[in-house]
Amino acid sequence: MTGLVYTPPPSLVDFFTSNKFINLVIGPVGSTKTTAGILKVAHEARKIKACRDGIRRSRAIWIRQSREQLRDTSIPDWLRWFPDGVAGTFEKTNYKFTLKFADVECEVLFRGLDDSNDVRRLLSLQATFGIADEFRELNPDVFRALQARLGRYPSKADNGVGCQDDFGHAIDKFWGMSNPPDADTFWEQFISEPPSNADAWIQPSGMSPEADWLEYLKTDYYENLCEGKSQDWIDVYVHAKFGKSLAGQPVFRAFDRDIHVAKNELRPIRMSTHPLMIGFDFGLTPACTINQIDPQGRLLTYDNLTSDGMGALRFCREKLKPLLAQRFAGMNVLVIGDPAGQQRAQTDERSVFDILKQEGFRVIPARTNAIPARISAVDSWLTRMVDSKPAHLIDPRCRALIAALRGGYRYKLRTNGEMEDKPEKNMHSHIADAHQYACLHADGNLTGGSMRSKVQPVEKVAWHWA
Numbered sequence: 001m002t003g004l005v006y007t008p009p010p011s012l013v014d015f016f017t018s019n020k021f022i023n024l025v026i027g028p029v030g031s032t033k034t035t036a037g038i039l040k041v042a043h044e045a046r047k048i049k050a051c052r053d054g055i056r057r058s059r060a061i062w063i064r065q066s067r068e069q070l071r072d073t074s075i076p077d078w079l080r081w082f083p084d085g086v087a088g089t090f091e092k093t094n095y096k097f098t099l100k101f102a103d104v105e106c107e108v109l110f111r112g113l114d115d116s117n118d119v120r121r122l123l124s125l126q127a128t129f130g131i132a133d134e135f136r137e138l139n140p141d142v143f144r145a146l147q148a149r150l151g152r153y154p155s156k157a158d159n160g161v162g163c164q165d166d167f168g169h170a171i172d173k174f175w176g177m178s179n180p181p182d183a184d185t186f187w188e189q190f191i192s193e194p195p196s197n198a199d200a201w202i203q204p205s206g207m208s209p210e211a212d213w214l215e216y217l218k219t220d221y222y223e224n225l226c227e228g229k230s231q232d233w234i235d236v237y238v239h240a241k242f243g244k245s246l247a248g249q250p251v252f253r254a255f256d257r258d259i260h261v262a263k264n265e266l267r268p269i270r271m272s273t274h275p276l277m278i279g280f281d282f283g284l285t286p287a288c289t290i291n292q293i294d295p296q297g298r299l300l301t302y303d304n305l306t307s308d309g310m311g312a313l314r315f316c317r318e319k320l321k322p323l324l325a326q327r328f329a330g331m332n333v334l335v336i337g338d339p340a341g342q343q344r345a346q347t348d349e350r351s352v353f354d355i356l357k358q359e360g361f362r363v364i365p366a367r368t369n370a371i372p373a374r375i376s377a378v379d380s381w382l383t384r385m386v387d388s389k390p391a392h393l394i395d396p397r398c399r400a401l402i403a404a405l406r407g408g409y410r411y412k413l414r415t416n417g418e419m420e421d422k423p424e425k426n427m428h429s430h431i432a433d434a435h436q437y438a439c440l441h442a443d444g445n446l447t448g449g450s451m452r453s454k455v456q457p458v459e460k461v462a463w464h465w466a
Contacts, residue, residue: 004042004081009212011203012036015175016043020199022147023175024135024191027203028240030221032213033177037131038081042099044129044173045106047165051158058128058171059107059153061146065137067112070095074133075110113142126152128163128172135176139427140186141308147174183242183257185403205239248410251375251423251432254382255405259390266300266395268292268328275332276302278320279438280363282341282352284308286315287430289401290328291438299381299442301394303327304401306431312341312352316359336441338433339365366437367444371422374436377443401435404428 008016009032015025016036027033041060048056062078064070075090078097084090088099095110111122123145130146132138151172156162165171180202181187191200204210206222214221226234236243268276269292277291290303305319324333341352342365356363368374384391394402408428411419423429 004087006035006039008032008036008039011201011210011212014199015201016040018199019169020197021170021173022194022198023173024178024194024198024200025176025203026136026178026180026191026201026240028206028211028222029179029225029237030213030217031203031206031211031240032216033203034077034133035081037133037175037177038078040175041106041108041129041131042082042101042104044171045099046102046104047171048104048128048154049159049161049164049166050103051154052160054103056104057106057154057158058104059109059126060129060131061122061125061127061149062108062110062131062133063122063138063142063146064110064112064133066114067095068114069134070110070112078108078110113138122146123149125149126155128153130174132174132176132178134178136178136181136185136187138176150174180236180240180242182403182407185408188242189399203240207238248413248424249419250405250407251409251411252378252382252405254379257402257406260382260392260394260405261396261402262393263396265397266302266393268300268302268331269294270331271295272332275334276324276328277438277442278333278335278361279434279436279441280335280337280341280356281430281434281437282312282338283430284311285430286310286312287400287434288320289398289431289435289438290323291435291442293442296386297391298386298389299392299439301392301398301401301435301438303395304398304431304434306400313355313359316356316361321359333361334441335361335363336366336437337363338437339369341365364441366440368440374433374440375423377440378436380443381439400428400431404432404435408432 011027011031012025012033015023016039025033025036045058045060046056048058050056062074064074075095079090082088082097082099087101088097090097097108097110099106099108109125113119119142127149128151130150132143135143151163151170154163161168163170163172181191190198191202194200222238226238232243235241274292274294278288279291280286280288285306285308287306288304289301291299291301294300303323305315305323307315307319310318335356337353344351353363353365381392408426409432410424411422412424413419423432
């Protein structure tokens with residue numbers, strides 16, 4: 001490979017040259033961020049300390065949400081810059097490109113996350129670099145797991161120092177390029193407040209004077225792109241703003257962050273007649289929201305908890321009890337759960353309700369598990385007003401719930417453009433289901449029935465993490 005000269009536009013220079021372990025960039029469509037991500041492979045690969053035979057070897061894992069996306073977009077983009085047979089060799093059946101130039105040899109493995117075999121192999125690979133094309137689609141758990149596979153190739157047996165450059169500095173890196181993710185999600189939080197080992201950049205709007213890549217696009221590219229599009233779409237794909245999910249219709253379209261999310265932390269009301277109501281969704285991904293109806297009849301949501309890969313008992317002991325002890329000690333608590341939680345397990349013949357009761361909670365089933373009734377209960381709170389103010393107010397710390405209400409919890413879009421009649425099961429559905437049970441109970445008790453049932457106070461003790 002000879003004659004390839006690349007200079008990133010100013011808005012991508014820091015992303016291209018950063019020495020941080022994790023580097024992410026978001027920007028409008030057409031902003032050349034994918035090109036920068038591709039060329040960064042060669043830029044980083046040439047820094048690796050040579051192996052004993054003089055070859056600078058490295059291995060990169062390039063991931064997309066599906067193999068189809070790899071085939072239709074990522075791999076063609078790659079081959080435009082590094083042609084098969086010129087810059088290296090592409091093994092089509094293995095989705096592998098071996099990049100070769102000067103003394104550099106870098107294996108690039110293209111992996112789609114819709115293939116369970118690819119995911120399994122991905123999490124057992126020894127690699128140098130990880131690249132996420134459209135990282136906003138990447139599950140945060142896979143993102144975390146992938147980081148553990150980097151910096152493991154080459155080994156010390158290959159070059160005497162392992163995954164380092166000629167100066168003894170660690171060379172392993174993860175980088176990603178994407179259009180902006182939805183607001184109030186893991187990725188929005190990561191980009192807004194990156195950890196100390198990471199950097200993140202947001203390119204300017206494609207229609208701003210700072211857009212420094214327009215020379216690579218046809219005249220009036222963004223003006224034409226905006227024609228016939230909604231403002232939400234334009235905000236995300238042209239102005240590079242965090243936006244609502246456009247993959248499907250949000251279930252709770254009445255939700256408005258400016259109206260329903262409190263500007264400051266909500267403080268619980270310590271009255272025995274106004275217990276905390278914990279909406280609880282069970283399964284292997286337990287989730288809950290902690291709520292209370294105040295004396296004015298408003299539904300206040302103070303906090304939320306999510307999990308992955310833990311049962312109800314562990315969730316209760318490691319997450320729920322410590323939170324209650326820290327913020328809500330001494331308050332009456334009522335847990336409202338999925339009626340299916342009354343079913344006994346085949347292993348020890350205990351139901352989830354039994355487990356929670358043994359942990360000291362008063363637990364009742366939601367009056368129905370019917371999805372229309374649950375959704376209607378949430379909508380009822382979102383559209384209700386009390387003294388000309390919203391009847392439902394959510395603490396800003398409830399990031400998972402806010403993300404679900406903003407559009408993460410949505411109706412799946414069929415291939416023919418029509419919507420499914422049931423919400424999609426995804427990372428947002430568990431917290432949404434939990435909140436539905438709380439809203440269903442709160443709605444019923446506000447319109448009829450008493451909330452002054454026997455409830456179990458939270459003991460004023462300090463629970464320890466198991």
